[in-house]
Amino acid sequence: MRIRPSWLILLGALSGLAACTVKSADEADAGAGGGGLGGAGGTGATAGTGGSAGTVQNGACGDIPVSGKCDGNTLKMCMVADDKTAAEKVVSTDCGANRKCVDPSGKESAKCQLLGECSAGDTSCKNDSTLLTCQGTGASAKWAESTCNAANGEKCIFGNPGKTPSKCVVVSSSGTPTKLKGKIQFERRPVKSDNSGWGDPEAIDAVDVYVGVFNGNDFIGKALTGYDPDTQTFLGDGSFTAELTADITAETELWVWAMAFNYETGNPLMALAHAKGPDMMSNAQTADEYWAFGGVDGSKVQANLDTTTMTMKPFVITEGMGSGALNVFQWIDFGLQRTQGLGPQKSLIVYWNDKDVPQCGACFCGTQCGGGVVKYGTGESDVDNYDTWIALGGPDGDQTQWAKSVISHEFGHYVMHNNSLSPGEGGQHFVGQASKPGLAYSEAWATSFGQSNVSTPIYVDQQEGTVFWVDISKYTYSNGNLQKPDPAGPIDQNINENVAAGMIWKLWAYQSCPNGTCPNDESITIEDPDGQGIGSANIFKTLTYPALVNGTLNRGYSKVDLVDFLDAAVCSGAATDAQITAVCDTTGYPYKSADRPACP
Amino acid sequence: MKILHSILTASALCACVALSACSTSSNGSGAQTNPSVDPTQQGMRAPVILVLRGPDPMPAAGDIKLDLEIRVNEPVNAPTYLKLMVPQGAQLLSGAPQETLALGQPGTLLRSYMVRVNGPLQAPIVAVADAKDPGGAFGFHAERKYPAAAPVGVAPNPNRPPVPRPAGPPR
Structure with a gap:
């Protein structure tokens, strides 16, 4: 039987953590840690030497967290299925000679990172007239630029990966190119x-x-x-x-x-x-x-x-x-x-x-x-x-x-x-009921972003011959209404991920996009009768708000969650209290603007 | 069956999850059974899965017994319409060609059909289940064929590009 649900939801939940992770070795408060956006890793030209699956047994992960940890130059991470009876396992990847293992820091998970700018022997073209050659080795490896001789009709031509290097070559100048x-x-x-x-x-x-x-x-x-x-x-x-x-x-x-x-x-x-x-x-x-x-x-x-x-x-x-x-x-x-x-x-x-x-x-x-x-x-x-x-x-x-x-x-x-803070939380979760706030937030973000990407609130999937669909804007599912939050409950109560997704969707969406064209030069069509219309720019402003990313805003639940996201929306100036209240009123979510601490 | 094959090929870790997600116990009477595990431990997945089994390979003619498993992963509070469609050249001898199911509890329903096949079929036998909530916010369409359709698949291409990938950006 296919296990899409557990892995799909959990994986994402750990944002990256792979999949079914529920290991709580990194259960420390999400808020802590440095902020700032991670740099692009890009692709290196030299690989590590591959990894191997660890022994499968309960308790096998020990102190290896889901966000990964370095053991020498080997990156180890804990993968645990979303089930109490499933075994956890450590997955290891040797970072190899040209990469170093870097422990998690702030929002960044552990990773294998190129020692230098490039790998020895690499060549590339910066543009038609500039050849790049990787010089040095290890941490000192850097791209060096050289200029092709344009007067002689030279252009930088990319090589064939694995066969020939990039180089400056004379290009025929006989007349107009085809x-x-x-x-x-x-x-x-x-x-x-x-x-x-x-x-x-x-x-x-x-x-x-x-x-x-x-x-x-x-x-x-x-x-x-x-x-x-x-x-x-x-x-x-x-x-x-x-x-x-x-x-x-x-x-x-x-x-x-x-x-x-x-x-x-x-x-x-x-x-x-x-x-x-x-x-x-x-x-x-x-x-x-x-x-x-x-x-x-x-x-x-x-x-x-x-x-x-x-x-x-x-x-x-x-x-x-x-x-x-x-x-x-x-x-x-x-x-x-x-x-x-x-x-x-x-x-x-x-x-x-x-x-x-x-x-x-x-x-x-x-x-x-x-x-x-x-x-x-x-x-x-x-x-x-x-x-x-x-x-x-x-x-x-x-x-x-x-x-x-x-x-x-x-x-x-x-x-x-890539751009924000993941809760790094697994655990039980399912379509129609509530799950832990961090996990729900991660899944809610992924679903609301995904549906904005495809310009419809209707999520459609196919598994084992069954096609099923859910409309996150309507807060309902196969057993009727999705479980909405308890209005009298605390803000760190468990919450249904599709309800949270619908709330983000409604904050994002416009009430009307005539002829499929939304305001603010949106590249998507995102409409909802309850839409508050803060739009993509403000949603992304919220997601990347430094105080959200570095954990300053964290309150209520120990990990980053919807509360922190809504705080960030207001503190970043992306949304007003009235807009947040309007969205929360569609579900009864007990977020109260008056309870929000002063913005940093 | 393909479905069983996919179970067997899953890793131990995932198989464990997979098994926990299945509730295949059955009393064989067609009555809905209780799930073997707490359904709330299951994640986002299709609410209902059909598994249609018959002799493999399919006989060219004769009477064929087909077993249909209706695996209910999530309660479905909308009526579910189940149909078994037999093509020309086949005849349904026993089993309801269509019925309305109330799938309010997770578990597994079983249905059995006897089909007489008079010769090679031009189209497969098809089982479908459909449901839609009255508000229109949810629905599903489950479909299985017997014999299983040959996968469309990607045709093997004996040719390979001159380079494994472009060496740099196209502009």
């Missing part, structure tokens, strides 16, 4: 109008994906869909324009990657990799292939080219080619774009295939899992290390690749892990 235009689309299955499942495949534009153009093995051009290099504008569609360094031949073809980059480091920021099986930790330590699309008739350039306009027919990536990976990419990429202004973004790898359901069902794990790798080659440096990972499933009956709510929920956990 520009290849085209469009990338992919098949997705939308949610049926009655929420009863996934509809028939429909082709839509693939935005923000990487398009590589090759003559055989020779790289001759690249493009970003939805970006027009001529006008340097973002079009937000699947179109692309690639400037080619060689003529098109019968061998010329496209390859498309579901991969977004960190433009400061030049490294991948987020990508989709093939899951190798249902074991998430094993995937995170042994995955060896990215999702890439090509090698089919539709990707052949010459056969699909209008030579007058130099425009290809749209290359449609079908469901049978694995377009589910692109659907996952699109929702997470959208989330990354929505939150890119909040600070540095940790790198994220998503493991998915169409055959397996992860043991967790669907889950996110932060840095305390030691990150995730893609070992794309056999060389020691042929590895990409990502700070965090998400695991999703895809077989018939469990097609999470079409479950935009679940995809976005998991990314919501990433946002909390």
Whole structure:
């Protein structure tokens, strides 16, 4: 039987902690700890040496917390299932020669961190005219810049990972370079109008994906869909324009990657990799292939080219080619774009295939899992290390690749892990009833963020052939009304996570978004009859409010929770007392503005 | 069955959780049984799961006994409509083709059907369960087929890109 619920909810709850963690070795008050947003880990080029699962037995974790702990250069974390009868276990990851294990600090979980700026031997291109070479070793490793000789027609050309380094090369200057235009689309299955499942495949534009153009093995051009290099504008569609360094031949073809980059480091920021099986930790330590699309008739350039306009027919990536990976990419990429202004973004790898359901069902794990790798080659440096990972499933009956709510929920956990303070709390929790305030807050945030990402309050998921849906704006579920808070109870009472999600949703949402367009340049449509309309900017201002992140605001329950979030909304100026009261009145939640301590 | 296979492939840790989430005890009479564990220990998951079992492989002709498990993980206070649909070339000999269930308690319901198959079927036998709360804020659609549909799946692509991944940003 699948265990999506326990892992999905708990994992997120620990924001990253992986999954089913309930271990309370880190039960210290959440508030304590330094604030500030974490720096971006980026991806290193050299991997650790992989990890191993520890012995499975109750009490096995000892003093190893869910947020991880260093034992020498090995990162250890405690994974405990959401069940009193389940065994806890320690999962270990060797940080390897080029990374050091860093203990948790403040809101940051333990992590494996590159010793230096880069790994010895790495090369990259900062831009067309600047070559980056990693010099030094260990902690002293730094990028060194050198300028390509533009007068000789040199440009910096990225190498082939695992094969050739990036370098300055003379690019043919004979006349105007050839520009290849085209469009990338992919098949997705939308949610049926009655929420009863996934509809028939429909082709839509693939935005923000990487398009590589090759003559055989020779790289001759690249493009970003939805970006027009001529006008340097973002079009937000699947179109692309690639400037080619060689003529098109019968061998010329496209390859498309579901991969977004960190433009400061030049490294991948987020990508989709093939899951190798249902074991998430094993995937995170042994995955060896990215999702890439090509090698089919539709990707052949010459056969699909209008030579007058130099425009290809749209290359449609079908469901049978694995377009589910692109659907996952699109929702997470959208989330990354929505939150890119909040600070540095940790790198994220998503493991998915169409055959397996992860043991967790669907889950996110932060840095305390030691990150995730893609070992794309056999060389020691042929590895990409990502700070965090998400695991999703895809077989018939469990097609999470079409479950935009679940995809976005998991990314919501990433946002909390990356930009705010996670309660790091597990424990019993379930859909219709109340759970511990920290856990409920973590899940509520992930759900409300996720539903905002998909512009609907209706969460739709599929498990074992059953599609089910919940409308968080209506506070009801299968057994009728969700359990609402006790108006006469304390503010640190247990609370239902979907009720809390609905409250955040109502604080966020506008009462009206005519024609789907909300005020304040929202990139989403978020409407609710009870909506207070503080909008995304103010919600994110609340989430990242320093006094929330560093624990200064913590009151009531020992860990960060909805009370602290609501305090932060007012103290940060994101919301008024009247708006908070209006939202609380929809559930009877006994938050009283008059009881709130003075803002710091 | 696929479902059982997935149970067996889960790790010990997760299997433990999984088992705790199952309430498969049954008196075999079709009556709803009590869950073996406190349902409140279970997290967000589908409220109802169907498991449809029959002979594997499916015989080309003859009488087939099908067993349907209706696993209720959460109380469902809306009526649940259960249907067994047989395609042309098959005939339902016993078992209700449709009924309305009250799934107010977690546990497992069992239903058995006898189906006569006159030859190779052009479509599978399908069991579905549907529910929707009166306010429209919740619902589910559970569906299982016999024989299980071959997964659409991702077709193997013998070709690989010239490079494992792009070396740098596309712009």
